[in-house]
Amino acid sequence: MPASRDSVGALVEERRKAALEAYEAEPVPTWRRSGFWTTTLRGLDLDALEPKRYDEGLPELDLGDEEHAALIVQCGANVVHTDVVDERITVMPLEQAVEEHEELVREYFAKRLPHDEGKFAAGTAAFWTGGVFIHVPKNVQIEKPIQVVWLIDEPGTAQWAHTLAIVGEHSEVKIREFFRAPDFEGQALHSGAFELYALPGAQVDLAHYQDWGRGEVYDLSTRRVEIRRDARVKWVPIHLGGRLTKQTLDIITAEDGSDMKHTGMYFTERDEHLDLFTTDKHEAGHTTGDTVWKGVLTGESRASYEGLIHILPKAPEVDTYLQTHQMLLSPRARGDAIPSLIVEVDNVKASHGGTVGELDEEQIFYMMSRGLPRAEAVRVLVEGYFEEVVQRLEDPGLEELVRRRIAEKLKGAEDQVREFIGERAEAV
Amino acid sequence: MTLEIQNLHVRTEDREILHGVDLTVKRGETHALMGPNGSGKSTLANTLMGNPTYEVTEGRVLLDGEDLTEADPDERARAGLFLAFQYPATIPGVSVANFLRMAVNAGREEPIKVKEFGVLLRKNVDLLKITGDFTKRYLNEGFSGGEKKRAEILQLAMLQPAFAVLDETDSGLDIDALRVVSDGVNAMRGDERGFLIITHYTRILGYVRPDFVHIMLDGRIVREGGAELADELEEKGYEFVREEVAGSAG
Ligand SMILES: Nc1ncnc2c1ncn2[C@@H]1O[C@H](COP(=O)(O)OP(=O)(O)OP(=O)(O)O)[C@@H](O)[C@H]1O
Ligand SMILES: [Mg+2]
Numbered sequence: 001m002p003a004s005r006d007s008v009g010a011l012v013e014e015r016r017k018a019a020l021e022a023y024e025a026e027p028v029p030t031w032r033r034s035g036f037w038t039t040t041l042r043g044l045d046l047d048a049l050e051p052k053r054y055d056e057g058l059p060e061l062d063l064g065d066e067e068h069a070a071l072i073v074q075c076g077a078n079v080v081h082t083d084v085v086d087e088r089i090t091v092m093p094l095e096q097a098v099e100e101h102e103e104l105v106r107e108y109f110a111k112r113l114p115h116d117e118g119k120f121a122a123g124t125a126a127f128w129t130g131g132v133f134i135h136v137p138k139n140v141q142i143e144k145p146i147q148v149v150w151l152i153d154e155p156g157t158a159q160w161a162h163t164l165a166i167v168g169e170h171s172e173v174k175i176r177e178f179f180r181a182p183d184f185e186g187q188a189l190h191s192g193a194f195e196l197y198a199l200p201g202a203q204v205d206l207a208h209y210q211d212w213g214r215g216e217v218y219d220l221s222t223r224r225v226e227i228r229r230d231a232r233v234k235w236v237p238i239h240l241g242g243r244l245t246k247q248t249l250d251i252i253t254a255e256d257g258s259d260m261k262h263t264g265m266y267f268t269e270r271d272e273h274l275d276l277f278t279t280d281k282h283e284a285g286h287t288t289g290d291t292v293w294k295g296v297l298t299g300e301s302r303a304s305y306e307g308l309i310h311i312l313p314k315a316p317e318v319d320t321y322l323q324t325h326q327m328l329l330s331p332r333a334r335g336d337a338i339p340s341l342i343v344e345v346d347n348v349k350a351s352h353g354g355t356v357g358e359l360d361e362e363q364i365f366y367m368m369s370r371g372l373p374r375a376e377a378v379r380v381l382v383e384g385y386f387e388e389v390v391q392r393l394e395d396p397g398l399e400e401l402v403r404r405r406i407a408e409k410l411k412g413a414e415d416q417v418r419e420f421i422g423e424r425a426e427a428v
Numbered sequence: 429m430t431l432e433i434q435n436l437h438v439r440t441e442d443r444e445i446l447h448g449v450d451l452t453v454k455r456g457e458t459h460a461l462m463g464p465n466g467s468g469k470s471t472l473a474n475t476l477m478g479n480p481t482y483e484v485t486e487g488r489v490l491l492d493g494e495d496l497t498e499a500d501p502d503e504r505a506r507a508g509l510f511l512a513f514q515y516p517a518t519i520p521g522v523s524v525a526n527f528l529r530m531a532v533n534a535g536r537e538e539p540i541k542v543k544e545f546g547v548l549l550r551k552n553v554d555l556l557k558i559t560g561d562f563t564k565r566y567l568n569e570g571f572s573g574g575e576k577k578r579a580e581i582l583q584l585a586m587l588q589p590a591f592a593v594l595d596e597t598d599s600g601l602d603i604d605a606l607r608v609v610s611d612g613v614n615a616m617r618g619d620e621r622g623f624l625i626i627t628h629y630t631r632i633l634g635y636v637r638p639d640f641v642h643i644m645l646d647g648r649i650v651r652e653g654g655a656e657l658a659d660e661l662e663e664k665g666y667e668f669v670r671e672e673v674a675g676s677a678g
Contacts, residue, residue, distance in 0.1 A: 360517070363519060369478070380522055386521070
């Protein structure tokens with residue numbers, strides 16, 4: 001199709017141009033909040049990073065599940081592998097969809113992602129390459145998961161990412177996005193945009209699994225989920241690693257009767273820095289929400305979780321709650337878990353709560369009294385603490401992957417935990 | 429083959445709670461420890477198990493001659509000591525069955541085979557007349573008082589320790605449950621095992637007849653005798669012991 005003035009390709013290009021201007025106009029941001037919290041990119045040498053292209057091929061991956069309805073892998077700046085097993089669905093590079101699925105792209109691309117929401121959102125809008133496009137037509141049930149993988153294979157990489165997913169009316173599907181990198185030395189950037197539209201009556205089981213490894217990977221991303229009339233989205237974001245993560249995760253019940261279930265977790269270690277801001281936004285009435293976030297901090301890591309429930313004026317009869325918990329396993333880790341609430345209408349049920357705590361000595365003693373060594377007691381307690389979130393995945397393969405990674409991380413943190421408990425025992 | 433408590437002085441941050449406790453339980457014996465609220469019974473039980481909240485300032489605890497005074501709780505468990513807690517902790521996210529498997533494995537070189545564990549669990553679940561999805565529930569989460577006690581006794585039955593301390597396991601049990609738990613304890617009694625049963629009531633002692641009864645008052649054991657002492661106590665209350673002690677001191 002020739003690129004006429006208002007072809008979708010041209011619209012995407014226009015957005016890139018406007019975004020580039022915004023990107024260049026904005027300084028590298030620092031995020032501050034009252035209290036001790038600051039997220040700064042001072043340590044990131046942005047100029048030293050560049051998009052890197054790779055040959056086609058399927059890298060070795062452990063994604064928990066062996067089988068998939070579709071698998072698409074982007075390494076660095078381009079998609080290196082696409083395998084669509086279930087022919088009812090469309091999964092392809094977003095670049096290709098701009099050519100081949102004009103109408104869908106015109107209607108949904110960047111609908112909830114303004115290009116000028118800060119420097120890195122602008123950067124992503126300007127520079128994204130490859131990208132992922134998922135379309136599930138209406139009235140289909142897809143059993144096996146659609147797997148999307150974002151790989152950063154070497155230091156020096158800038159990965160500008162965009163995923164657009166549209167799930168048709170009354171369809172059911174599982175979508176998983178993975179963010180992986182080998183343990184390398186040096187810096188890399190993943191600046192990502194994710195948007196999902198669950199059309200009326202759709203049921204989406206969505207998970208994000210981030211494990212950037214021990215390299216200095218900076219992840220600055222915005223993810224938005226829009227849920228239409230009577231549709232339901234269960235979203236489980238899992239953060240298991242990254243040098244610095246600054247993300248905005250929004251889930252929006254946009255029309256009557258929609259329902260969100262939002263359950264996240266994070267485990268930070270070493271000098272990792274995690275800064276999450278999530279919003280459960282109720283734009284329409286008669287919608288329900290259920291959010292639980294749990295985190296564990298070890299090493300000298302920093303983790304801040306802020307979770308907002310926002311109920312708009314036109315959204316009566318909302319029933320929603322948000323809970324956030326954080327557990328410190330090291331004396332040098334620092335964290336925040338802040339729930340908040342903005343309600344602009346009467347007649348809603350909304351509650352929120354948050355806790356920040358340490359391991360409970362009575363629980364450890366109880367388990368040790370049954371013969372479990374201290375390290376194992378700690379491991380079992382932390383795994384038990386996360387279990388509520390892990391089980392919400394309802395995906396045995398992925399659950400196993402998460403449990404295994406948590407166990408590995410705890411093994412690495414054993415000394416700190418012992419030291420921490422020793423220190424407190426002395427303080428008593 | 430004994431559990432020996434010698435001149436045990438125990439304190440918390442702010443004060444001394446046990447002021448020199450001596451008590452010996454031989455294998456094959458069942459002892460009852462009675463005493464009013466706050467006299468130090470649970471403190472003794474927790475100290476025996478190595479609860480870090482309590483500091484031993486004098487005296488020692490020996491198990492079959494081995495000094496356990498400084499041992500970690502898990503070492504004590506592996507040496508054969510068990511405590512059924514008065515107020516057991518809740519372990520969210522860990523099912524009863526899973527926890528039992530870990531506890532059983534903690535005392536073994538090779539992990540127990542899945543099938544063997546299943547058989548053992550079923551046997552004890554039946555013995556204690558436990559029904560429903562009890563073993564699939566998270567340990568003690570949302571358990572009623574009686575269910576918590578049953579979970580403690582189920583652990584006791586699974587672990588078969590050499591010495592078991594039961595801290596008010598009978599409190600909060602209905603009559604049928606008390607019967608079942610008592611039968612369970614009786615089934616475990618034998619030459620190779622000793623029990624120390626902490627209780628306020630003679631009811632359980634009617635089912636599980638003790639060989640010796642000790643009375644604790646203000647952190648000391650002040651009277652000792654046979655099973656008949658429990659009956660005397662039931663009849664006269666602690667006041668008579670208190671007066672007796674005061675009389676002999678003055
Ligand atoms: N961790 C602690 N910190 C401070 N004081 C404690 C602690 N544990 C026990 N005590 C105190 O020590 C005393 C003995 O308590 P303990 O729990 O051993 O009594 P008990 O004989 O088991 O009583 P009950 O029959 O009510 O169970 C009480 O005065 C109690 O308040
Ligand atoms: Mg007590």
